[in-house]
Amino acid sequence: MQEQHAAILHWARRFTLWAAVLLLSGCGTMVPQTLALRTDWPAGVPRQAELVHVPFFPQDEYQCGPAALATVMHTAGARVSPASLVDEVWLPARQGSLQLEMLAAPRKHGLVSLRLAPRYADLLREVAAGNPVVVLQDVGPLLPQWHYAVVNGFDYETGTILLRSGLQARQEMPFTYFERTWIAGRYWAMVVTPPERIPATATEERWLEALLGLARGGNADATVRGYRTALARWPESLPAAVGLANQLHAGGALDEAARVLRGALQRHPQSVIVLNNLAQTLSDQGxxxxxxxxxRRAEDPQSPFAGEVRATRQLIEERLRTGS
Structure with missing residues (x-):
């Protein structure tokens, strides 16, 4: 009986705490995702987590973007400092950093930057998986004041989010108040990982989209490693196989590119793009x-790739005629 009473008292205290937080932070309808967490906590996510190993870089005035990026990039293995990132993301005219620059900068250092889906649950899953999360907040009391911080922990029992923010190495913020600052930027958040580690909430589509950004950043080796990781996770993925083969081909690794494409052809024997790319690769090998x-197997006048197939066939036939 005492154990049952203690359990009831425990839940009553927690409900009272959450209710008090809601009242203090304003109308509950302003924090819909926080309210949902009270009855639908993400499956498999612990009630408490704190990434104490995440470094802290105090943020100079206006330069929260470089500091937040240095925090997550350093955690992902890049030894960078906020000062070294200023020129990559800091826009003096705006006195801040735009989200595009924030996503682009890690790619130049061989890291994958992934924008998260706008869900509180996804943020919690990433932190629980060991990935600190950069978030965009509006912390202005009256007028908008945009600010980047890094979420590195949470505690369900007290309804607290933990952040590396500004000059605070361990800022504690109620779930509800955090959501109110976060919702203004449409729940914008990002994680940074090495190419060998796929974030906890990444889908195949979102990871491959992130790899396209990595490829545009110019780090070919990191892009190849990212596609290898994708193919290991999703072996049936046609886009992952084609992407990996394209990167290998561009780097001159024709034998390996051909092996990847042959494997894809076994899984997708009717794929026009695989047939075309494998034919091109074999022709480049002589x-x-x-x-x-x-x-010839790839020829289909109704295919959206009919023009590419025709051009590849003409190239092959020309090489056969000239012996090149």
């Missing part, structure tokens, strides 16, 4: 007779 057989 195996034009084999390439011609493959490209």
């Amino acid at each position: 195996r034009n007779a084999e390439a011609l057989t493959l490209i």
Whole structure:
């Protein structure tokens, strides 16, 4: 009986605490995702987590973007400082950093930057998985004042989010108040990981989209590693196989590119893009007779890739005629 009474008292205290937080932070309808967490806590996520190993870089005036990025990039393995990132993300005319620059900067250092879905649950999942999360907040009391901080922990029992923010190495903020600052930026958040580690909430589509950004950043080796990781996670993924083969081909690794494409062809024997790319790769290896057989299989006037297939066949036939 005493144990039952203690359990009831425990839940009553927690409900009272959450209710008090809601009242103090304003109308509950302003924090819909916090309210949802009270009855639908994400499955598999612990009630408490804190990434104490995440470094802290005090933020100079207006330069919260470089400091927040340095925090998550350092955690992902890049030894950078806020000062080294200023020129990459800091826009003097705006006295701040735009989200595009925040996403682009890690890619230049061989890291994958992934924008999260605008869900509180996804933020919690990433932190629980060991990934600190950069968030965009409006912390202005009256007028908008945009600010980047890093979420590195949470505590369900007390309804507290933990952040590296400004000059505070461990800022504690109620779930509700945090959401009110976060919702103004449409729940914008991002994580940064090395190419070998896919974030906890990343889908195949979102990871491959992030790899396209990494490729645009110019780090070919990191992009190849990211596609290898994708193919290991999603072995049936046609876009992952094609992306990896394209990167290998561009880097001159024709034998490996051909192996990847042959594996994709076994899984997707009717894929026009795989047939075309494998034929191109074989032709580049000087195996034009084999390439011609493959490209004939790819011919389909109704295919959106019909023009590419036609151009590849013309190239192969020209090489056969000239012996090149």
